[in-house]
Every structure is written in structure tokens, then in C-alpha cells.
Amino acid sequence: MKILLAVDGSPYTKKMLAYLAANELFSPKNEYTAFTAQMVLPSQARAALGKEMVAKYYEDEGQGIMGPVHKFLERQGIKAKGIWKTGNAGELIAKLAETEKFDLVVMGSHGRGALGNLVVGSVTTKVLASCKVPVLIVR
Numbered sequence: 769m770k771i772l773l774a775v776d777g778s779p780y781t782k783k784m785l786a787y788l789a790a791n792e793l794f795s796p797k798n799e800y801t802a803f804t805a806q807m808v809l810p811s812q813a814r815a816a817l818g819k820e821m822v823a824k825y826y827e828d829e830g831q832g833i834m835g836p837v838h839k840f841l842e843r844q845g846i847k848a849k850g851i852w853k854t855g856n857a858g859e860l861i862a863k864l865a866e867t868e869k870f871d872l873v874v875m876g877s878h879g880r881g882a883l884g885n886l887v888v889g890s891v892t893t894k895v896l897a898s899c900k901v902p903v904l905i906v907r
Contacts, residue, residue: 772870773802773848774861774895777833780876784906785837788874789844800841800848803864804833805857826854858894865901873899877907 775781806829830852
């Protein structure tokens with residue numbers, strides 16, 4: 769099974785990973801990809817910082833989120849590919865899930881901007897609305 773793990777470094781990402789480990793959904797037979805997305809910096813900030821600084825910022829943000837995720841997965845005996853992109857997280861997750869033919873998307877119910885929606889987060893709502901791949905949401 770090919771599984772996409774949507775992560776953002778929030779407490780819900782940690783809950784999602786703990787849930788997967790506790791419920792034995794991690795298996796060396798499966799193929800895992802951890803994915804995170806950063807919001808695009810405003811154009812004025814990108815212009816002021818320059819291309820190299822912006823690229824380094826995105827790289828550092830991606831590494832900062834992926835580092836702990838990969839360490840956790842390695843402790844579970846799981847090797848996962850890591851991908852990060854910039855843009856609308858919900859749209860990017862749904863598009864990646866479909867284009868790369870994932871069998872399942874697993875994500876937390878809320879992310880770093882959890883105050884916006886009480887039942888599920890805005891990224892989760894966007895993924896559910898636009899993704900044709902099954903989605904497992906962990907609260």
C-alpha cells in the first residue's frame with residue numbers, strides 16, 4: 769500500500785503518528801511518503817530577501833518539520849520519502865495523492881492554524897473536498 773502522510777509539525781501531526789504506531793498501521797510492506805507544504809511568502813518579502821534567502825527559508829522550514837517526523841518513523845522501523853512544497857497545503861496534498869497514485873492519505877484533523885475551524889481544520893476540509901483518494905483523519 770502506498771501511503772501519504774500529510775504533516776505540518778503541529779500537535780495533531782504527533783497524534784497522527786502516534787495513532788499509526790499504536791494501531792500497527794506501520795508496516796515495512798507499505799511505501800510511505802511524508803509531505804509538508806509552506807505558505808508562499810508575500811511578494812514584497814520575497815523581493816526584499818532575494819531568491820537564495822527565500823529558498824533557504826523554505827528549505828529550513830521543510831527540514832524543521834520533516835526532521836522529527838523522519839526520526840519518529842525510523843524508530844518505528846519505517847523509511848519514508850520526504851517532500852515539501854510551497855503553496856496551498858490542501859490543494860497540494862490532494863493533487864499529490866492523485867498524481868502519484870497513493871492508496872491512502874493520513875493526516876491530523878487540525879494543523880498549526882487550528883483555531884479557524886472547530887470541527888476540522890481548513891486544510892483537512894480542502895483535502896476532503898478535493899481528494900479522490902481515501903483519507904484517514906486522526907483527531
